[in-house]
Amino acid sequence: MKNIILQSLAVGTLCTALSTNMLAANTDNGAVDFGKFSPANGAEFVEVNVNSNLITMALNLAKQSEPEVVEVLKGLKGVRVNVMGLTDENREEIQNRVTSIRKDLDTKGWERIVTAIEKNNDVGVYMKTRGADVVEGIVVTVMEGNKHAVLVNVIGDIRPEKLATIGERFNIEPLKKVKVKSAKHDEN
């Protein structure tokens, strides 16, 4: 009787562990919740949110005739871009939010692969990996002085050096300008 209880417990524990693992594998660990942004009066505001359904659709569309497009999109689960023009009304709030997002990324296991501070521009590129090879997500944060703040989150297995290509394929202007060379992947 005792054996049966122990065996049942062991099987139960194993099942729970496996299902938890599967659930963890299915969730988008590379997704970062930037929160809601809304346009400030007179300031520039751009928001792009490409979800996995749209990416699947683009993949289906391109798979017969455009293998190079498929190569870029493969492994991608989502793209989110926010560009906020800064005014006296929203500058402090946005700057605080970007700082808070960066702190969060630092504490949640994101690796900062690029930090560039030049004059008033402050660029940070973060990457979340699973194991040695799989990239789960990339976050780019840009503070262009007192003028603009840019937040980019690319979810899925994507190499940082392909960010600009994704920007070009989806016509996302801020991504086109991101030129990142990942030392980690260059070594592989």
Next chain:
Amino acid sequence: MQTNQKRWSPFPWLLAFFIGGPLLLLFVILIGISSFFWVSPEIRTLRNAVLENSSGQFHRKIELNVGRASFGLAKFASGFINGIPEEARMALSSAKGAQVSIYRGHGTFVDARKLLATADQQMEKRGWYRLVGVSKDDNLLAIYTPKLMDSANDVEACVLVLNREQLVCAYGRSDLQPLFKLAMQKAKMEFPELAMQ
């Protein structure tokens, strides 16, 4: 011996056919015509979001709905007309529906922040989400697509464009597959380096 059975007469049927038939036809034609001016709930949602979050007044210029039947008819008619560019024929054959609603405002001020919040919330209830939102000065653009859309053969999108005092809400439904092929062919002709990749 008398019977209660009446002789069958075609008269009531003929009467129903000759009077009821044209009435029914007229009714169908009226419904058909009025459907050209009836826009979908998504377009109305976007339009109402603008009207609710603006001061001043917007006046309707036009609201038009061209459905699958009309596109089918246009495609059929285009078969008898020579000289129509291949791109136009392809666009006609892949289009499944288009609607547009145009308004002009007078002394209007639109709160972009509230407008986007309202439109997002209302469209979310209908299973749509905002793919793109752009706002600068008096201009605003928002593109919505269904959350669960994953087939390129049946793509739907709603667009809201607010350009100072001009408001345009449009809806389109199309098969993207042939248009994508055509676009890639043209792009490769225009930019040979794409073809060489």
